[in-house]
Amino acid sequence: MRRTYRILAIAIVVLVGVQAAAIAWGDSSMGEYVMGGSVIDQSLFTDESGSVPFVGVYGFIVHGMSGTLLIPAVAIALLVISFFAKFPRATFWAVVVLVLVALQVTLGMLSHGLAILGAFHGLNALALAAAAFYAQLIAGRARKEPVRKVTSAAETPTAV
Template identity: 50%
Template structure:
């Protein structure tokens, strides 16, 4: 289960990196479309996509709203069985940051300043998931197990 925990934590890191790539790709396409005279208004939502890179923005939304939250929830559930020291704490932090990220992403469409915090929180989420994965490494778990048993065996 520890390996599953570690794989899930690192998967969240990969998914967050993909989020940045999807958004950058979509934003670059939007910038090119606008610089070539394209116009974005309410009618752009009807019919075919106005520019091909819009798929990056769509993937950003789907990955952020569905894939990452599901993986984070599975990580939290697995954390109760993985026997990783402080694993539940790390998984809960990751899950909490995912919930905050989704909230900031949704509210950022009407309160644009929240988009700024959405970007910062993405870095925090990546870092928390990375630390969760590193915390579950064999070396770390072995070091903590030795530290936990050393005082008990020394006093006996």
């Protein structure tokens, strides 16, 4: 289970990187679209014709879908696996990651109405990646340490 825990934690780190790349692609493409003389307004985002005004729209789609569906699902899976991983603080770090994911989704949604929250959305992404990376790091370290069993308070711990 430690290996699964590590894989899920690393997946979150990688997905945060995908998030950053996707939003950078969307934003850069949108800037190129505007610099080419096009206009962005509400009608661009409510157009139901199915046409894509600029290719970076897919970056926004990837960012939104993975941030609201994929990363939360992986974080929940990490929490569930943490109960079976059997190493110190596995569940604690899984909860930290899940709370940061919940905060990330909330900041992302609220930043559409209050743009300054976008800055905190970016900072929280860094905290999320760091927490997930640390979670996989402690899972790897725990594997190398022998499990100690204490039968009574008077005895010294012995390796099992």
